[in-house]
Amino acid sequence: MLLLVVSIGLAVSIGSAGLSLSDVWGILIYKITGIHLFGDWSDSDVAIVVQIRLSRVILAVLVGACLATAGTGFQGVLRNPLADPYTLGVASGSSVGAAFIIFFGLQSLLGLWTIPLVAFVTGALTLFAVFALARSKGAMAIETLILAGVIIQSFLGAFVSFMVSMSEGVVNQILYWLMGSLALRSWDHVYMLIPFLIVGVPLIAFYAHRLNLFAFGERHAAHLGVNVERTKLIVLIGSTLLTAAAVSVSGVIGFVGLVVPHLLRLLVGPDYRRIIPLSAIGGGIFVLWADTVARIALSPREIQLGIVTALVGAPFFALLLYRHKLGGKGDV
């Protein structure tokens, strides 16, 4: 938690506009408390800090929290150490729905939440399709599930690319949807994301105890008294909802839900009652730093956020796969 606050503070302070540290903090203190403590700034500086930088930093934290919690939920309920919104194809599925709404201009249908809700529906359908593809004789092998996710994901990715190239948009927007970005977002997006986070994270955290029992296998959990079907349904819905909300504002950012829960497992052990809340915080920190790197590494040009997370996440994924092949000890 402390690390999160420090990270937010640092990330707000860094940027391409060349504002000094004292100016940034002077503005923030002025905005929060109304006292002009120190620094010498103009109105446009205030706009940069509050409207652009702070909103983006908060948004990065929220998106990260959504994705990491969703990843934890998927891993827990599927008992699959390689599951995450991205590898399961749910993120791509959600992006198809979101892209569809945006490019056909249907946003006004249900107001602010049109995009995340449609993204949720397409994300859930995708998850369903991936399960159907991966299931054979009632069992799902870990690798088969991920393979099915990758197949569906590339198919849907092609859909999104097609929609974008048919629209007036520039090529950059394709990348935006496929690789994710938090550029040009505003406080509106923050407000859109918050309700999903408030509902989704406690919902999954509520089932943490049951997910612990899931580690012993579904049937064993049932014998110990867990309503397996209901637990699966609710955690999968919750995780898909969080994924859809995150994708609606940021496009597809991969591997967050994979890296964060695994690092936490190494740090605090296998207990989901700790991992789930810490995932929300850890995911926030991870995406925040990834986005900060995306903003400043080649400043003033931006890298896509998904590129940064993939550069970290893909090798991590490979490592997990390798360890799983060696016997998968302690992965789940």
Add this chain to the structure above:
Amino acid sequence: MIEAKQVSLAIDHSTVVNQMTFTFSKPGMYGIIGPNGAGKTSLLRLMSGAAQPSSGKILLHGKPIGGYPRKTLARTMAVLQQGGLPPVGFSVRDTVAMGRFAYQGWFGDEREDPTPLIESALSRMGLTELQHRPLDRLSGGERQRAALAQIMVQNPLIMLLDEPTTYLDIGYQLQLLETVHAWQRERGMIVVAVLHDLNLASLYCDQLLVMKDGSLYASGKPRDVITKGLVRDVYHADAEVIYTEEGGTPQIVLHRAGRLLKEPFPSDRIQFMQPIGR
């Protein structure tokens, strides 16, 4: 009390449990024995509510087992599955404590402190020293003991055990069944165990159910059931039956196979390992 009424289970059009009827009404140790593929595990799955019967029904205290909510069922019946617990990262103590799930409220709280119960299960299974070690650093036999300790804290009245002695050497097999037996007598439980070893089954069980090809082949007290003829007919094995001095418990002594087997290696059962290239 648990009853089976004309219960059958078919998987992919082949009948694995066929029209079985029996009642376990009194506390005691009930053993289910029979050759591989006789349907013992399937019967146990039906009795635990993990599988729905294709026809007939399983009644627990007079009500169909499918009608119980999972949590209610778990307070009455505990199940030890074949293969025991997987090697996960939870400590032995945490694992055992999870056996209390069915008694916990929405936030994992309990009316009474379960600590004494957990402590006693740990010490009974000889796991006190190992309690802080994660399961993935235990041997198969130690994990099996942890699994039993977990269902001990579940405080069941009916316990279903599917081959509880796999992974254990003779000493631990005896010790485990001795513990289960003593615990059964103490609490007046109904214990139903699928056992592979006929000698262990007749040492510890009050009643035996013999299954063959999905049907009930014989049932009764061990000294009435375990005979030279049964071993020959059900297992196609040649054995002598001897009786221990106290109580007349039958124990079998095997002869070399061959005389009775027309087909020593049924081709659909045995697959030879192919060398796999690295």
